[in-house]
Amino acid sequence: xxxxxxxxxxxxxxxxxxxxxxxxxxxxxxxxxxxxxxxxxxxxxxxxxxxxxxxxxxxxxxxxxxxxxxxxxxxxxxxxxxxxxxxxxxxxxxxxxxxxxxxxxxxxxxxxxxxxxxxxxxxxxxxxxxxxxxxxxxxxxxxxxxxxxxxxxxxxxxxxxxxxxxxxxxxxxxxxxxxxxxxxxxxxxxxxxxxxxxxxxxxxxxxxxxxxxxxxxxxxxxxxxxxxxxxxxxxxxxxxxxxxxxxxxxxxxxxxxxxxxxxxxxxxxxxxxxxxxxxxxxxxxxxxxxxxxxxxxxxxxxxxxxxxxxxxxxxxxxxxxxxxxxxxxxxxxxxxxxxxxxxxxxxxxxxxxxxxxxxxxxxxxxxxxxxxxxxxxxxxxxxxxxxxxxxxxxxxxxxxxxxxxxxxxxxxxxxxxxxxxxxxxxxxxxxxxxxxxxxxxxxxxxxxx
Ligand SMILES: NC(=O)c1ccc[n+]([C@@H]2O[C@H](COP(=O)([O-])OP(=O)(O)OC[C@H]3O[C@@H](n4cnc5c(N)ncnc54)[C@H](O)[C@@H]3O)[C@@H](O)[C@H]2O)c1
Numbered sequence: 001x002x003x004x005x006x007x008x009x010x011x012x013x014x015x016x017x018x019x020x021x022x023x024x025x026x027x028x029x030x031x032x033x034x035x036x037x038x039x040x041x042x043x044x045x046x047x048x049x050x051x052x053x054x055x056x057x058x059x060x061x062x063x064x065x066x067x068x069x070x071x072x073x074x075x076x077x078x079x080x081x082x083x084x085x086x087x088x089x090x091x092x093x094x095x096x097x098x099x100x101x102x103x104x105x106x107x108x109x110x111x112x113x114x115x116x117x118x119x120x121x122x123x124x125x126x127x128x129x130x131x132x133x134x135x136x137x138x139x140x141x142x143x144x145x146x147x148x149x150x151x152x153x154x155x156x157x158x159x160x161x162x163x164x165x166x167x168x169x170x171x172x173x174x175x176x177x178x179x180x181x182x183x184x185x186x187x188x189x190x191x192x193x194x195x196x197x198x199x200x201x202x203x204x205x206x207x208x209x210x211x212x213x214x215x216x217x218x219x220x221x222x223x224x225x226x227x228x229x230x231x232x233x234x235x236x237x238x239x240x241x242x243x244x245x246x247x248x249x250x251x252x253x254x255x256x257x258x259x260x261x262x263x264x265x266x267x268x269x270x271x272x273x274x275x276x277x278x279x280x281x282x283x284x285x286x287x288x289x290x291x292x293x294x295x296x297x298x299x300x301x302x303x304x305x306x307x308x309x310x311x312x313x314x315x316x317x318x319x320x321x322x323x324x325x326x327x328x329x330x331x332x333x334x335x336x337x338x339x340x341x342x343x344x345x346x347x348x349x350x351x352x353x354x355x356x357x358x359x360x361x362x363x364x365x366x367x368x369x370x371x372x373x374x375x376x377x378x379x380x381x382x383x384x385x386x387x388x389x390x391x392x393x394x395x396x397x398x399x400x401x402x403x404x405x406x407x408x409x410x411x412x413x414x415x416x417x418x419x420x421x422x423x424x425x426x427x428x429x430x431x432x433x434x435x436x437x438x439x440x441x442x443x444x445x446x447x448x449x
Contacts, residue, residue: 001180004029004070004079004115006104007086008039010046010255010322011120011147014154015085017051020058021159022182027073028066039066047321047348048154074111081180082108084119085147089324094262096124102131109135116176120147122200122260124267128167128193140170143177144193146200151254151320165189167196201267204260205278210245211252212284218248218427228427229409248426250327250380250407251288253316258285258325289330292378292405293338295424299403300375305339308399310374312367313381313408314346314354321348323357327407328380335378336360345370347385368397376403382410395419 001024005016008030016028030036038045042059044052058064067073070082086100101121108117117138119128128144144167149157163186166177174190189199214232221228228248236243252258261282268275296304316326323329328344335342342361344354354363364370367385371377371394379386387410395402402421404411409425416423423429 001025001080002077003027003180004073004082006070006082006084006108007100007121008035008045008066009085009087010048010151010154011149012083012085013039013044013046013051013055014048014149014158015083015120015147016064017054017058018155018158019180020061020064021054024063024180026058026064027079028064029068029070029073030066031068033068036066036068047319048151049319050155054155070107071111074115078113079111079115081176082111082115082117084108084117084121086121088121088123088259088263090259090262093266095266096122096259096263098123098127101127105131106135109138114138114141116141116143116173118143118145118177118180120145122146122204122256123197124263125194125198125201127197132193140172142193143168143173144196145177146196148200148203151322152317160184161186163187163189165191165196165199167191167193169193201260201264204257205264205281207245208252208257208261208285209277209281211247211249211257212281212288214246214248215251215288215426216284221427224428226428228425228429231427248409249288250291250331250426251285253325253327254320255322255324261285289327289407290334291426292331292407293334295405296335296340296376296378296403297338299401299422299424303375306341307375308341308343308373309335310364310370310377311335311342311344311361312346312370312377312379312386313383314344314349314357315381318348318381318383326380329357331378331380331407332358332361343370343374346381347383368394372397373399375399375401376405378405378407379411380407382408387411391415391421392419395421 003019003024004027005012006029008028012028016026020026028039030039035045042056044055084104086104088096088098088101091097101123114137132138132142146165148161161184164184166188217231218228221231232246235241236246261278265275265278265282300307311332314328332342343364344358344361345364345367346354351363367389398421404421404423406425409429413429
């Protein structure tokens, strides 16, 4: 099939590459000149495991090309299907900004002959019906088909989805969609566009709820007699619950859950529908990055001002360069507001990028130089370099009170137990050193992130 994929971000590039691998002739359409140049030169514009290799392979087969001109490409050789994977970022007030979606849909609707149009961007319930009002000729040639891929496993998720959700007005398009996706054997939910739109939001809100629940649980477990890791392990082993998205941390900070939870809350508020659970999920998440400041205030007291703090990692996840809602973007400004001196290191980010995202912080070329002479370390990314570091050496390089705040709960407590540092995590994973000997016999409350 001849397929256009409009919008070459995380979803669009993944989809274009995967569809070309499947044997379709794919044109990736991108309006951003720098991104288009990168794609045309064979460089993946986003960081995603396996994507660069698959992009190179797809380009070598000649089944994948890129352009900024959807209409011109369609004129040369019409597309059977146009997939829309443009952004739906948060507007200033938290609602979904649908301008990219509206523009891309109007561009696709203007094509002759009329292609089949599939919108994959996440949009509030009712968006498709609203937009289709302006292009009724697409009514039977349109599907809303949300994308559920996770960054970090995007290609696999696209190729082997757990389910396909399709919102259509006419079932005539189903055979075409099955051909497009190579008839995956997973269940298909075929429904109306508005319902399919709601499936995507409801799914993301549920995942966000699991994370906020884990974080609230970790607060409840932050006493020496409770072991957060064991509690989450025990809860997650229930097959009705599962371990996924049950890891305490500094809150969900990918590009989807923050914006989608907020957008659905606004959508409901505009209709006068109360959402106490959703509001609580969002509230827990907003407060979560503040735990770092809370712990450092408790441990360093007045000394926090003008203390040197080493921030290890700026990315939300090591494998993703998506910084749109990374907790580091809240944690670092909060610590700078306390007049702390911030050194920041991230092995995947150039000093210029660190300075751009964190003005006022000092970028460091390596982990050791970031830590040397600091009074506290804050771990914000699960970098193997951080987890596997020689923590005895790092502890010796710190100055008292040598606090380590593990915002990802990724350090190995047994490696830190006897070191001259104060370890704090999200929930009480290990008693602080000063309390370690007595904590097992006489539990006492310990401040904990
Ligand atoms: N990122 C994810 O993990 C993920 C997962 C599932 C669903 N989604 C949803 O998929 C959509 C896309 O997400 P993303 O993270 O890939 O977005 P993104 O912002 O990374 O990429 C969107 C791209 O579309 C381009 N674009 C916008 N309008 C265009 C137009 N008219 N013509 C050509 N190019 C255009 C932009 O320049 C940009 O490169 C969003 O609605 C998002 O909520 C994202």
